[in-house]
Amino acid sequence: MRRSALLFFMLLLLPACATRGSLDVSCTGFTEAAPGTVAFRHPLPLSPIERQIRGLDDNPGPLGDGQTESGLLTRTLYAYQKAAFRQKLHEADPLKDNPALGEPAVLLLSGGGQWGAFGAGYLSRLAEKGEVPNFFVITGVSTGSMQAMFVGSDHPDKWQWLKAAYTIDKESRVVRRNAKWRALFTGSFAGLSPLRGRIEEALCGTPDCPAIEALSRADRQILVGYIEAHSGDFFYSDIHQIAAGTAPGNARACIAGTALASSAMPVTFQQVRINGRAYYDGGVRQSVFANWAEQLGRAVRAYETKRPLESINDLPFYVIRNGPTALSNDNGGADTSPDAITAAQRAQAIVTNQLEVGSIAGLRLQKPSGPIRFVTADGWERHEFLLRGQPATCKTLYDSAKKKGRIFDPDFMACLMNYGRARADQPWKELMPVSQDRKESLPPVPPYVPPPPANDN
Numbered sequence: 001m002r003r004s005a006l007l008f009f010m011l012l013l014l015p016a017c018a019t020r021g022s023l024d025v026s027c028t029g030f031t032e033a034a035p036g037t038v039a040f041r042h043p044l045p046l047s048p049i050e051r052q053i054r055g056l057d058d059n060p061g062p063l064g065d066g067q068t069e070s071g072l073l074t075r076t077l078y079a080y081q082k083a084a085f086r087q088k089l090h091e092a093d094p095l096k097d098n099p100a101l102g103e104p105a106v107l108l109l110s111g112g113g114q115w116g117a118f119g120a121g122y123l124s125r126l127a128e129k130g131e132v133p134n135f136f137v138i139t140g141v142s143t144g145s146m147q148a149m150f151v152g153s154d155h156p157d158k159w160q161w162l163k164a165a166y167t168i169d170k171e172s173r174v175v176r177r178n179a180k181w182r183a184l185f186t187g188s189f190a191g192l193s194p195l196r197g198r199i200e201e202a203l204c205g206t207p208d209c210p211a212i213e214a215l216s217r218a219d220r221q222i223l224v225g226y227i228e229a230h231s232g233d234f235f236y237s238d239i240h241q242i243a244a245g246t247a248p249g250n251a252r253a254c255i256a257g258t259a260l261a262s263s264a265m266p267v268t269f270q271q272v273r274i275n276g277r278a279y280y281d282g283g284v285r286q287s288v289f290a291n292w293a294e295q296l297g298r299a300v301r302a303y304e305t306k307r308p309l310e311s312i313n314d315l316p317f318y319v320i321r322n323g324p325t326a327l328s329n330d331n332g333g334a335d336t337s338p339d340a341i342t343a344a345q346r347a348q349a350i351v352t353n354q355l356e357v358g359s360i361a362g363l364r365l366q367k368p369s370g371p372i373r374f375v376t377a378d379g380w381e382r383h384e385f386l387l388r389g390q391p392a393t394c395k396t397l398y399d400s401a402k403k404k405g406r407i408f409d410p411d412f413m414a415c416l417m418n419y420g421r422a423r424a425d426q427p428w429k430e431l432m433p434v435s436q437d438r439k440e441s442l443p444p445v446p447p448y449v450p451p452p453p454a455n456d457n
Helices: 002-017 048-053 073-088 113-129 142-149 158-165 181-187 191-206 208-215 237-244 246-263 292-304 340-366 394-405 411-423
Strands: 023-025 104-111 135-141 221-228 234-240 272-274 278-283 319-320 371-375 384-387 390-394
Touching: 023 104, 023 191, 023 246, 073 135, 073 237, 073 292, 113 142, 113 319, 113 411, 135 142, 135 292, 142 158, 142 221, 142 234, 142 246, 142 394, 158 390, 191 246, 208 237, 208 246, 221 237, 221 292, 221 411, 234 237, 237 246, 237 278, 237 292, 246 272, 292 340, 319 340, 319 411, 340 371, 384 394, 390 394, 390 411, 394 411
Parallel strands: 023 272, 104 135, 104 319, 135 221, 319 371
Antiparallel strands: 221 234, 221 278, 272 278, 384 390
């Protein structure tokens, strides 16, 4: 009788705990293009090795099927030419914001949620010093997709906008968080409607939509990646194509939708649907959206330099890992809390961390030589930060936020941004080359030392 009464009571509570549903975005032209145009959603071409593994014997060409009619290659070539032009400017020319501007390069921005504050601090500090590299292609997934929209813009206030995007006074400015156990009913740990409002406000907070206007005339290619839940396939959107190819109101919805889709980590965040189709965080498949950027970059560099495509291995890559490469300690939670939610969260953290590190390492495998420079948030634990006049470390603030169950903590994010600024005063790390023709590039193999004989006495 008591069990029946308890069950009846729980059933009464279910309507109050019902799922929050998906976050629905309407974008005209996203999957079905208007006459005379192409859709804003593009399938990511498979690499030759991926095609072989999947048993696809046909050869669609170096850029895959259906990639040229969107004008992407033309826009990428234009972006490369503008970057090469910037490089040749006199160092005193005001258009050359970096006096030591190098050759055209690619920037890859990883996911990381609140850890994106690190990348925001890092990039804004580089801008203050006039040391932003000469990017002509910028790709992003998850929080990196939001950073890409600022970094790729040509608006003079873009660095202030970037810092403002990662400066909050309370978590509810970004997500609507609920207790973990309620995820069984709500479908996720946090709703994304506040984040949607922040993105839309940043894109078009005034009638003239200055951010969208700046994106429409940007000299850099901005590519955002996300996963279609139904097929599991990776898709991307060209932000410049959207900003320049539709009315500001629709561009606002479409660009916000792609950024939200790229950030919708399953279980953690509310499901995002664009025109009725569900999408997942791009980091589920690729921590850094690199392969396609490399193919595009090599193609336009080969065209401009009149060199064979297979000889192009010197295109500079820069990678910002919005987070550390070492997995944060869970303070024994996995040992003391054997529930399904704790286990799923920890497993997701382990898989995500390995994917992040493996993605950066994978860059070197697909590009055995040539410059790859990267930065990560490693060392964040020891960074000292003055918070409201009191000294603290990022680790102390992280632990405090975790105890409160916060996904986006204002104090921790402020510390991360400060740490990113400090890291920007140090040089980029160079990823070691790996080549069969350059054995000296490989780490030395220690000599074999036989074990001591067994002691049977």
